[in-house]
Every structure is written in C-alpha cells, then in structure tokens.
Amino acid sequence: MQSNPSELPLSINLPSPLKPRDRVTVVSPSGRLRELEAFERGLAIWKSRGYRVEMGNHWNACEGYLAGTDAQRHEALIQAWNDPNCQGILCARGGYGTTRLLESWNSHCPIAKSSKWIVGFSDITGLLWYLATLGISGIHGPLLTTLDREPEWSQQRLFDCIEGRPLAPLKGKGWGGGTARGILLPANLTVATYLLGTPAQPPLHGVILALEDVGEAPYRIDRMLTYWRALGAFQGIAGIALGRFSFCKGTPGHSSWTAQEVLRDRLGDLGIPIVGGLPFGHDGVNAALPVGQLAQLDGDRGILEMIYS
Template sequence: MSSWKIPPFLTPGDRVQVIAPSGALKEFSALEEGLEIWRSRGYQVELGSNWQTVYGYLAGTDSQRRQALLEAWENPDCKAILCTRGGYGSARLFEHWDWPSICKISPKWVIGFSDITGLLWRLATVGMSGLHAPVLTTLSAEPAWSIDRLFDCLEGRFLAPLQGQGWGGGQTTGWLLPANLTVATHLLGTPVQPALDGAILALEDVGEAPYRIDRLLTQWRLMGAFNGVRGVALGRFSRCQVPSGSSGWTVEEVLRDRLGDLNIPIVSELPFGHDGVNAVLPLRIQVRLDGDQGILEFVR
C-alpha cells in the first residue's frame, strides 16, 4: 500500500476537467445536470477538448481521446478528471502508448464506471488510485445520499459501510478493486490487468443474459483469476434477465453457481452499478468484507 499514490483530496473552488475517454456523448441534458451538481458544490468545471467529438461510436479517434486525457493530466490546475459516459473505447487508449510516463505527474482523481473500468484498472497497474463512481451523465439520477457520499470521498471525509446480502464465508480484509464484469473479463491477461492478489473484487454488469455472465465467470475460473482474491462484493446486475421464450437459471442463480464454491466471503445486492444507486467505491482502498453480516466496510 505504501507505494500506491492516493490523489490529494479536493476543496471547493478547485478546477476539474471533463473528458470523454470512451463512447460518444448522447445524453446532453443529463451531462448539463451533472455539471450543475459539480458547480453547485463550488467547483470550477472545464470541458476538455473532446467532450462532444464523435468518431463512429467513439468520442473521437484514439489519438484525440488520449490527447484529452493527457491535457487533463498535464494541466497543473486540474485536480480531478470527470468522465462523461461509458459505452466502449477505453481499452483502445492503451495500444502503443507509454502510459507509465504519467506516473511522473502528480496523481489526480479519475471518476467513472462501466467502460471506465479500463482506465481505472490501467491506473491500478501503475500504482494510482481512482473512483468507481457515477459518470457525469448519470450523476443527477443519484439520490442525495449517494451524491453526498461521492463528495465526502473526494473531500476526505469518512465513508459509511455499505449493506448487502451476505452469502457466508466469514470476514476478510483486502484492497478494493471495482469493475464492470464484462469490461474486466476482456482485460484479463493483458497489460491493463492489475495483479489480483489480495484484492476484494467489486463487480457489476448490465444487459448481459445469465448464460453470458456464466461464460464470463467461467473464463475467470479457467484462467485461475480468482486465485489470491480474498472476497467478492457484488453490486447490481441490471437487465440481466433470461431472454424471453428461454428457460434456465436467473442471473442470481448463475452468480451463486459460479462463485459460491470459492470458499471466500461474498456479499451481494450492494448499492452500486447501472440502473440504480451507484455508491462510490475508491480503488485500492483497504476494506473489510463480512460475508456473514453482508457488510462492505472501509478501513480507516
């Protein structure tokens, strides 16, 4: 933990910068609502060079999206990087790019989830923390307590535990590694994957039929990717129903089948992910997972 870089906490009045590292922006009104929340908290918000660029389904070419990210990193007045949306495209940023050179720059918060998993995981490989949290286009849909929690985290205040459904397995401590399951699975075995030893995985997904969730988790098992993982915290698996006219397991049954024999603490139904409350999860922060009581607790 001592080698990990935790970005400085924010103070109202700080400048933050908006970038689009993945999909092209569609939700303009939702973006403006998210920006207004940041402004109402006293922050100066600057739009990056590619925030409304469109290149197919991407928010600009790989070079344009890398450049927007670099501009935010290299701007000494920028204290945090806000991602507009997920979609697809973050993994493409890391081809033929000397990402570790960014380590020479002071760390700053990167905030997002879903496809932003690629950016957060790449940060983890070079020793930087980040926040798995609402993107700007989903922020205004959060309840007040979740928005307060995001700013509590960014401004250095204590985070209350999250309550879910315990599957048993006792208690464990480890470092938190949040991710969208689909995005993370496609990063396994690549330079974007951080080491998983000692991790407590926090997984969520959206729009995947149960058999596809089975396929993803089976890949983790076949690769031995769960070896060294100390616990699993499951968020929302929304729109993951059995296809109409089909039969088979529900997504909850698939999760229990593929994870229930790992002999580690597991907690489900935690309030993070798509289509509902998306409580902030800091990357690489020490946590305690209680599989009996169903609690994810942040260790001071």
C-alpha cells in the same frame, strides 16, 4: 480474518482530497455523448459544490460510436492528466472505447506520475484498472450523465470520497465465508474480463473485487466467470462484493438460469467472503467506491466498509 494487507502486491496511494474551488476537467474517453440534458445536470451538481469545471479537448467529438478518434480521446485525457492546474478528471459517460486507448497509453506514455482523482464507472473500468497498475487511485462512481439520478445520500458519498471524508459502510446480503480485508478493486465484469492477462490488469492477489454489470444474458455472465475460473484468476482473491446486475435476463421463452443463480453457481464454491446486492452499478443507486483503499468485507453480516488507519 483473511489476507494480510502488508503482503499485498497491489499498492495504491490515494490522491490528495479535493476541495471547492479546485479545477476539474471533463473528458470523454469512451462512447459519444448523447444524453446532453443529463450531462448538463451533472455539470450543474459539480458547479453547485463550488468546483471550477472546465471542458477538456474534444469532449463532444463523434467518431462512429466513439467520442472522437482514438488520437483525440487520448490527447484529451493525457492533456488533462498532465495539466498541473487540473486537480481531478470527470468522465462524461461510459459506453465503449477506453480499452482502445490502453493500446498506446502504457508505461512509456508521457503521463505525470503524481496522482489525481478520476471519476467514472462501467467502461471507465479500463482506465481505473490501468491506473491501479501504476499505483494511482480513482473513484468507481457516477458519471456526469448519471450523477443527477443518484439520491442525495449517494451524491454526498461521492463528494465525501473525493474530499477525504470517511464513507459509511454499505449493506448487502451476505453469502457467508467470514471476514476478509484487502485492497478494493471495483469493476464492470465485462470490461474487467477483457483486461485479464493484459498489461492493464492489476495484481489480483489479496484484493476485494467489487463487480457489477448491465445487459448481459445469464449465459454470458456464466461464460465470463467460467473464463476467470479457467485462468485461475479467482485464486488468492480475498473476497467479492457484488453490486447490481441490471437487465441481465435470458431470452423470453427460452429456458435459463437467472443472473443471480449463475453468480451463485460460479462463485459460491470459492470459499471466500461474498456479499451480494450492494448498492452500486447501473440503473439504480451507484455508491462511490475508491479504487485501492483498504476495505473489509463481512460475508456473514453482508457489509462492505472502508478501513481508515
């Protein structure tokens, strides 16, 4: 067994569980909202669970490819976070834009220190990782524009996660390496790569990384993982859980490795437990993963599971 959780520098407390009738606020911290029908279906699912859903400021704003100006998106996020009547924050969609907000949202920003749930993935990795540096958890899980495409069990898993019920283990394909315990740190690989070495990067020692991506050619995945290796960013990581790498194909007619071959080549010699093919990421089932919860990764049996004390 690798990693002693008591020695991990990343310490995160999970927010209090939500319950029906709690108020949750919708924010758009990334790309402009385009998928309105899917967005409405996602809202309907949260409302059907008994939650009071409120639209945050500028939720449908547009500034180029962004959901409003940086100032608008920053204002909406901070207002929702500091609102004592808001128990959770739902991100409308991903795209691009959260890392722009991190330039001004730092330790001097007027953010309430109390934890509250924030739900999203993909570009929302920027917020999830920055909040982790403050000891605040979040959920790497379906956005409002993707929730309606999740199977029933995955939707239920999201609400189990946010309402404080135990989560079932996830099964993938083990690469070997034994078993490790560590704090779970999910991320989109591309977004996380551009956070390395910045104030928004949480400590990585002893964590179990959970990585996914979409639309990246194999050579770009190679370049990113090689950058992690060059920085020594994988040193001290307890294990790696790999989700879906969707539409990550080479140029037709050109010689290329597959994305899976690149992952094997760049990660397979790290000597840590690795599990591939787990059901999270883009364009398929996106099982909710809590940021900062103690997890166990079994690289031999191919299982990722949360640890409950």
